Amino acid sequence: MRVLLVSPGGPGRLGGVEYVVYSLARALAGVGHRVVVLAGEPGVGGLRVLDLGGVEVHLWPVWSPGGAYHIPRRLGELRRYVARLAAEADVVHVHSVHAVFSVEAGVAAGEAGAPVVLSPHYHGGGHTPLREALWTVWRRRVAGLAGAVGAVVAASRPEAERWEEDFGVGAVVVPHGVGDDVFLYRWRGASSDYAVYAGRLERYKRVDKAYEVAAALGLRLLVVGDGPHLRALRRRLRGALFLPPQPRERYLDLLSGARYAINMSAREVYSIFVAEALAMGVPALLSREVAEIYMPGASGEVNEVTRAEVRPWSQVVPEVLAVYRGIEKP
Incomplete structure (x- = not known):
């Protein structure tokens, strides 16, 4: 299967979402799937492509004030680039509705006709008064994406419940793995x-x-x-x-x-x-x-x-693939 993963940040960024994206990418590649990651990166002036142990990573310039928002530069070009990458993928898996980059890439992929899976990483709103205020506007953009994707994957039951309550869209629960x-x-x-x-x-x-x-x-x-x-x-x-x-x-x-x-x-x-x-x-x-x-x-x-069911990524991947196969291109 050809999978395009969309991440708010590149492999050098220290964040939980990025950890999940690159762990999933390596696990998918490890069982024979072709994986491309499209990621926002504030440290580049233009597109950069690098190899991450068999995973192709495309870094797109973004503006990330305070390490947040991840606003893409050259949005029109990004949309065209996403459409091109999506045309070569069987499924596009977008991560984090808290990042402008991810949501805009997801919208572009959907408009290009690609099957889209969304992992919201949804906290319920912003983390500061300013971000919370911005969410009152941003929520409408997220709602548009939520209504257009083929499947939503939550990492926990509490996240799924928050998501369903706020956006009226059901989510499959697939907890993250560990190394x-x-x-x-x-x-x-x-x-x-x-x-x-x-x-x-x-x-x-x-x-x-x-x-x-x-x-x-x-x-x-x-x-x-x-x-x-x-x-x-x-x-x-x-x-x-x-x-x-x-x-x-x-x-x-x-x-x-x-x-x-x-x-x-x-x-x-x-x-x-x-x-x-x-x-x-x-x-x-x-x-x-x-x-x-x-x-x-x-x-x-x-x-x-003191205890909980925690699985390695190798055991999580089959559940993720089952979601992909439910919406992939025929």
Whole structure:
């Protein structure tokens, strides 16, 4: 099958959506499918094409103020380019309705007659007052795309329910996978003196709350990540240890050695970091919004989750392919 994946950002961008797109791309390519990724990239002046281990990545210039929005430059040219790529694909899979680039590419693919699958990565609106205000207008554009796609894939039941309530379009639930390397690690932090949060540092992630939870247990919080809220967190959380994104093996080693993984985010579609922790056997302390992804019915302010069904990407791919085959070109 020939698959075109649309991503808000390139492979060098540290974000959950990008992690999902490139993990899925590699997994699809690994079982013989031809995969092309079209991605927004603020660091290029024009189109760039590169090879990512057998996956062809096309980088299109975008404007991403504050690491958000991902507004495509030369929109008319982008639409024509998407139509050309879509004509060579059996299915187009668009990721993230929070990115202008992805939505516009999805609309262009649909107008070109391509079968389109949409993974909204939908949080329910914007993450700041400005972004929330912009969503009142942007929602109409997203609704147009939602009504035109062949299938919608949500990463969790809570995301599917939010999506269906706001847009009136049903969604198939296919939880994200984790890397095979995660299953090589087992929890060894029963006597550890630290807890860990890993991911993008945005205000809505409530890392300060994670710090309070860790401190109440006599644990130091290790924060692994980067993002626009980093400077403010460094000033406020003097007792936390901040590390930039780590090499993969180092990150997994730190995670397996933690007493707890903590994610107190106010909005989440599916936390890869938490899934990786649970796959190792690391217990997780989670906000209600995060816990209900893995433990339906969670209602506490802080919920301890010790197990959940977490699968490698190789087991997720057949479900994604089943969605593709339901709408692919005849």
